[in-house]
Every structure is written in structure tokens, then in C-alpha cells.
Amino acid sequence: MASILIAYASMSGNTEEIADHIMSVFEDYEHSVTLDEMEELEPQDLLNYDAVLLGSYTWGDGDLPYEVEEFYEEMEELDLAGLPAASFGSGDTSYPKFCEAVNLFENRLQDCGARIVQEGFKIEMALNVKEDYERCTAFARTFLDNMNSPNRIAT
Numbered sequence: 236m237a238s239i240l241i242a243y244a245s246m247s248g249n250t251e252e253i254a255d256h257i258m259s260v261f262e263d264y265e266h267s268v269t270l271d272e273m274e275e276l277e278p279q280d281l282l283n284y285d286a287v288l289l290g291s292y293t294w295g296d297g298d299l300p301y302e303v304e305e306f307y308e309e310m311e312e313l314d315l316a317g318l319p320a321a322s323f324g325s326g327d328t329s330y331p332k333f334c335e336a337v338n339l340f341e342n343r344l345q346d347c348g349a350r351i352v353q354e355g356f357k358i359e360m361a362l363n364v365k366e367d368y369e370r371c372t373a374f375a376r377t378f379l380d381n382m383n384s385p386n387r388i389a390t
């Protein structure tokens with residue numbers, strides 16, 4: 236059983252819903268999951284887990300939400316040395332930089348030395364139809380598969 240942190244930012248609930256769904260999949264596999272709003276955490280908290288997922292919606296013109304800017308900046312100091320990690324989030328394809336916050340967190344995790352085990356999960360607005368939930372379930376399951384396979388390279 237792994238101890239996994241899912242930290243997220245969500246203004247209108249879409250990213251939170253993704254976080255909830257990922258958590259439910261992890262719990263089906265009997266992992267211990269901590270779900271928290273990113274703005275309530277310090278970057279150092281990431282060091283207390285066997286794996287981390289960071290989720291965020293995108294704001295402005297491909298920007299991070301204001302409430303997680305500090306967390307993102309302070310991550311620069313962090314050494315995550317091989318920690319299995321991935322990012323996820325909700326966005327809107329009518330904006331030129333769709334789900335850019337997912338890319339920003341993925342890159343920041345990588346810069347901190349985390350092992351990105353899975354390409355970021357991006358969803359148009361909310362989990363709506365069955366296929367959205369299935370994609371999200373597949374993302375969570377693949378994360379678990381890759382988490383314990385050090386040689387697996389993120390696609």
C-alpha cells in the first residue's frame with residue numbers, strides 16, 4: 236500500500252471532481268490517499284508521500300491560478316529525487332493555451348527531480364460523459380502501474 240498525495244486547485248469544482256475520481260480509483264486498490272487543496276499545503280509536504288499528483292485548472296492566458304502561484308514558485312527549492320508524480324487538470328479548448336497549468340506543473344515536478352510516470356491528464360471543462368470517466372480511470376490505473384516500474388518511461 237502506497238501513501239499518495241493528490242493536491243489540487245479548483246475554482247468551480249471541475250478539477251476537484253477529477254481529483255475525487257482519481258482518489259476513488261486509488262482507494263479501490265487500497266492505497267492510502269490524502270486529498271488536499273494545494274493552497275493549504277507547503278511544497279515540503281510533498282516529501283511525506285510515496286507518490287504525488289498535482290491538479291490545477293488554467294487561468295488568464297495559460298496562467299496558473301493566483302492561489303497556487305506561491306506554491307509553484309516555492310517548489311523551485313524542492314528536491315523530489317525520483318518521486319513518482321503526474322499532473323492533471325481541467326481547461327477550456329476555446330483558450331489558445333489549453334490546460335497550460337497541467338504542463339507547467341508537469342515541468343516543475345520534472346525540474347524538481349520527480350519521475351513523471353504518466354503524461355498529464357487534461358479534460359475539457361468537466362467529467363461529463365462515460366468516456367471522460369473511463370479516460371480518468373485509465374489515467375489513475377496507469378499511474379499506479381507505472382509508479383512501481385522504475386524503468387517505465389512516460390509517454
Ligand SMILES: Cc1cc2nc3c(=O)[nH]c(=O)nc-3n(C[C@H](O)[C@H](O)[C@H](O)COP(=O)(O)O)c2cc1C
Nearest residue numbers: 245246247248249250292293295297326327333334
Ligand atoms: C478568466 C478565465 C481564463 C481562463 N483561461 C484558460 C486558459 O488559458 N486555458 C484553459 O485551458 N482554460 C482556461 N479557462 C477555463 C478554466 O480553466 C475552466 O473553466 C476550468 O474547467 C475551471 O476549472 P475548475 O472548475 O476546477 O475551477 C479560463 C477560464 C476563465 C474564467
